[in-house]
Amino acid sequence: MNGGPRTSVRELRILQPTEPAVAERQDPPPPVSVPVSLLDLTGSPRLNGIDHRHVELLREADPHALPPVLVHRPTMRVVDGVHRVHAALLRGDPMIDAIFVEGDDDELFVRSVRENIGHGLPLSLADRQAAALRMLAVRPDWSDRMIARNVGLSPRTVGALRRRHDDAPAAPGHRVGLDGRVYRLDTGHAREAVRQALARNPSASVREIARSAGISVGHAHTLRRELLGGGDTGTPVAAPPRSAAAPLARPVGQGIPVALVRTLAADPSIKLTDRGRDLLRLLATQALGPGDWSDLLAAVPSHRAEAVITLADGLATAWRQFADELRER
Known part of the structure; x- marks a missing residue:
């Protein structure tokens, strides 16, 4: 599609949930030109298939201004950019810019959904809910926030989908959070761990408690509030007295710009x-x-x-x- 010399083909490793910080720092490789006729256009997360009006809009756009499509090199399946490929076919372009990615079917599906909620024609709410259900089936250990981030839904909606569908695989005794860490789901164990952390250091921050108990910050905040307020059946932990002159332990929120x-x-x-x-x-x-x-x-x-x-x-x-x-x- 674009003129000029091309560099050698390099693969872009798919973003792994256990390595978010590392993967996000990687620069994508330069695109390469691939024959449009070799591309496999199946496997889209869109329930209603191709939007022909969007294809027409892309057909009239400057091909050089469009981002390269993502292609799984072993199968030549388009992971992101199916509408751009259809537009290239209508224009009669023999080649299209592409970046190669790797991964198994489930990883490629996650990548496809994430790319489609980030740019171009947005996925419909039904598309995103269907994608969340598939991720719940293949990644039951992912937290609601992890799945929500990948499909463009709220964690509350993902949690409701998880509870509503009894045919989803039983979740293991842990969840992988957005930070890639593994958190326990055993509420009884977590509550006792938080109680012990507060007994050792009643003024510990929520992050310190979460790290000590091996749970998420949100879960630690909830349990800390319950224990300090006596909201559970156990013995509440007394909150430490705070001096009016005591300095703040951490910076205050930045507010709205x-x-x-x-x-x-x-x-x-x-x-x-x-x-x-x-x-x-x-x-x-x-x-x-x-x-x-x-x-x-x-x-x-x-x-x-x-x-x-x-x-x-x-x-x-x-x-x-x-x-x-x-x-x-």
């Missing part, structure tokens, strides 16, 4: 509707810098800290659900 709020406020489709203005007002009240958050922390008296924590946790959950529903709309 002011520039991003200003960009939204300039959008007529938002600022000219009543509900849109309501949204902008809510976002503007939270567009704070690190120093502002520190000032707010200092303004909370110790005897009202738990009440503010409860409200802040509730608001954070509400915003998270709002973001999840927006993502799936």
Whole structure:
């Protein structure tokens, strides 16, 4: 498709869930030209097949501006870019730029879904849910967040799919998280491990507790809150007293970038509707810098800290659900 000399073919190792940080740092190899006639176009994650209107749009686009397709070299199956290949066929292009990838069928499916939610014609909600079900079948040890990240759904939706489908394989006693670490699912063991960690160091951070107990940070946060608040059947661990003058153990959240709020406020489709203005007002009240958050922390008296924590946790959950529903709309 593109002119000029080509470098030798190199393979791009598929992103492995146990090596996210390493894989993301790898630079993709330069593309090579491959004959369009040799490509296998089967195995797409799209339930309804090819979108012919999208193919027509790609046919009129500058081929040099389109990203290379991803191809499994042993089988020549297109992992990402089926619509681009169909557009090349309509134009009569004999060659197309490609990057070679490797992996088994399940790895290639994961890669295909992840690429299709990242650019080009988005996968439909039905496509993404079907992809999540397949991943639950072949990767029952992956956490809800791991699968959600790969299919473009919320962790809450993946969890509901996991519970709803009884024919899915039983999950092992652990899950692989987004960070590639393996976390135990034994709630009783995890609760006792957190209890012991708090008994040893009542002021330990959630991350320290998670690392000590071998569980995720989110799970550690939930168990720590239950144990300190007496929300379980065991003996609650007393929370350590906090001095009003004690320095913060870790930095405060960064808040919402002011520039991003200003960009939204300039959008007529938002600022000219009543509900849109309501949204902008809510976002503007939270567009704070690190120093502002520190000032707010200092303004909370110790005897009202738990009440503010409860409200802040509730608001954070509400915003998270709002973001999840927006993502799936």
